[in-house]
Amino acid sequence: MVEHYVSAHSPTEHWHASECGVGTFLIDSAGRWFHQGDEIKRPALVRLFASVLSYEQDKYVLKTPSETCVVTVEESPFVIVAWHVSEVAGQFGFEPTIICEDNLGRLWPICQVFPLHMASYKGQTIPHLQLNYGLSARVERTVYYQWAEIAKYNERQGSMTLYSAGQGYELT
Structure with missing residues (x-):
């Protein structure tokens, strides 16, 4: 039943890239996403980022095969x-x-x-x-x-x- 409901997540556990330097990402306590202080307003883009978000080694990260970006999360993503x-x-x-x-x-x-x-x-x-x-x-x-x-x-x-x-x- 879990598979019936849960959205797919990218296989980030298999990706081990170095940290990127593309600016700061923030998810506020209301679940809104920001990049370098500007809110990301395109729902499809937020869903894309969410599909590569994970929490590991006491930090939130966006992981792709080529880079890993740290994300600040105020409360819960x-x-x-x-x-x-x-x-x-x-x-x-x-x-x-x-x-x-x-x-x-x-x-x-x-x-x-x-x-x-x-x-x-x-x-x-x-x-x-x-x-x-x-x-x-x-x-x-x-x-x-x-x-x-x-x-x-x-x-x-x-x-x-x-x-x-x-x-x-x-x-x-």
């Missing part, structure tokens, strides 16, 4: 902006699965391969979806509130658990 419950999960023999859409329109199932976890940012604990290549996506506040409405509350533990693909993920 992507943002989960929408979600739905999979219509096709049952066809694959899976439990109901939450499918997340990121700010680039890519789809990610919440499952063992792409688990939900809580991370701290500016003194707040915020849910993040773990993606491939060491990347993650911060869950937008409106999505979090929608999930809080469907999560199961455990009175004894005082916690909320969101279920997807047969797994429980703590939201508190």
Whole structure:
């Protein structure tokens, strides 16, 4: 089922090029991409860069076969902006699965391969979806509130658990 939803990523793990000097790249906390201070406004170009982005050795990098460029990321490179419950999960023999859409329109199932976890940012604990290549996506506040409405509350533990693909993920 994962292959049904997840967008392809370039095989960056096979590329070992030297660092480039083409200026600075930044991804702000809203998931907007910048090059040398100017926002990259072409969605296709941002998706292309995202397809070669990875997190390795404690830094974000754009990797191509010929060069590697370091990217500054303010919080998380992507943002989960929408979600739905999979219509096709049952066809694959899976439990109901939450499918997340990121700010680039890519789809990610919440499952063992792409688990939900809580991370701290500016003194707040915020849910993040773990993606491939060491990347993650911060869950937008409106999505979090929608999930809080469907999560199961455990009175004894005082916690909320969101279920997807047969797994429980703590939201508190």
